Amino acid sequence: MTEHFLELTPYSPIRTGDLKPRGDYLDTRSYIPGSVLRGALAEWLKAKGETAKIAPLAQSMRFGNFFPAPVGGIYALPFPMTALECKRNGGFRNVPREEYRKAGHGIRDSLFITLAYAELESLGARFPVPMLLRCTTRNGKSELCGGRMERVGGFYIHRREGWEKVSVSQGVQTKVALSRHRRAAEEGMLYRVVAVRPRGVFVGRIWTEEEEAIHTLKEAVEKVGVGALTTRGFGQARLREIDAVLPSIQERLRDFNRVLREVWQELAELARATGSDVPAEPSGTYFSVDLLSPAVLRTTQGLSTLKLELYLGGKLLEPVFWATQPAFVGGFSTAWGLPKPTALGAAQGSVYVFRVEGNEEALLPELEELETRGVGESTDGGWGEILVCHPFHREVKPV
Ligand SMILES: [Zn+2]
Secondary structure, X not given: OEEEEEEEEEOOOEOOEEEOOOOOOEEEOOOEOHHHHHHHHHHHHHHOOOHHHHHHHHHOEEEEEEEEEOOOOOOOEEOOOOEEEEOOOOOOOOOOHHHHXXXXXXXXXXXXXXXXXHHHHHOOOOOOOOOOOEOOOEEOOOEEOOOEEEEOOOEEEEEOOEEEEEOOOEEEEEEEOOOOOHHHHHOOOEEEEEEEOXXXXXXXXXXXXXXXXXXXXXXXXXXXXXXOOHHHOOOOEEEEEEOOOOOOHHHHHHHHHHHHHHHHHHXXXXXXXOOOOOOOOOOOEEEEEEEOOOEOEEOOOOOEEOOOOEXXXXXXXXXXXXXXXXXXXXXXXXXXXXEEXXXXXXXXXXXXXXXXXXXXXXXXXXXHHHHHHOOOOOHHHOOOOEEEOOHHHHOOOOO
């Protein structure tokens, strides 16, 4: 299927909620799940009296998630879980000029150093010191900050002017959950509606072979709106196709292995200097699978798991390294405006690294197919959306 980048511009707040497992109000995600656009498409076809088209069309498409960007034409990405910032003075260092007040000691990625350290240790390397990541920014002329590094959550954008964290503003309104549904009204449910305020745009990927499908989806967004409570004026938006805003998988894979090799060489030298006989360069090809949205994963025996396993080239691959944490995965029914039960999944930002024999070129077709397909269950509506070799992994120095 062909990948299309689409940009959604909202005109009114958007409700795409989750029920917090222990909360008494409906929260909203800071991004728009693909299932919400799929829902809009279905409602539009229903309204046009073309119900028979819904299932075949929805099956021929895959809906990625739409992430918030402050300006158009840019793809905001969730930070991988391995991204770290200084605890004393967090935030990007190279921010756009108008954001200079927000500048911190820089954000860097710890994946390659951790991965190379772990791989070299498993090959017998003994390091003189344990791995410890500290802030390397200098305060003033010479004093090293040395602050602890901690995880960074949320989204970022990168453009010529600099790096920026993306924040989404949320507005809260109290609503009685009656809408059109009498039962809910009788139960007198009251909940707080948290909606994403319209500021900037949302950019995401849709996979389909049919140009017509993109056209119908644009119509659906304009006529029906996105998310819940559209009859109350929420979720009015416009959709347009934009040029690809990501480097190709080939480029990402090449960069990934190049930077890993550089980090590996430095560490290997350190280990060799203290007498460990380890390879000076990594062998085979490494790649990461980065979760852009939570994924519901199962083992080959069908058990729930947080560890991603892949079938690639007919072989079962286990990650050589991973960073993940559990997340509640909630469904949302557009038609009812009420949440579905939650399941346990691997969180957005989870990182899994795999190693295969052979060169990068041979691997490309399979990685392209993997990224189009996603991982785990319910991928057609946006769960388990992935990036192969997230571009942020290149940033081994604070940016
Ligand atoms: Zn610092």
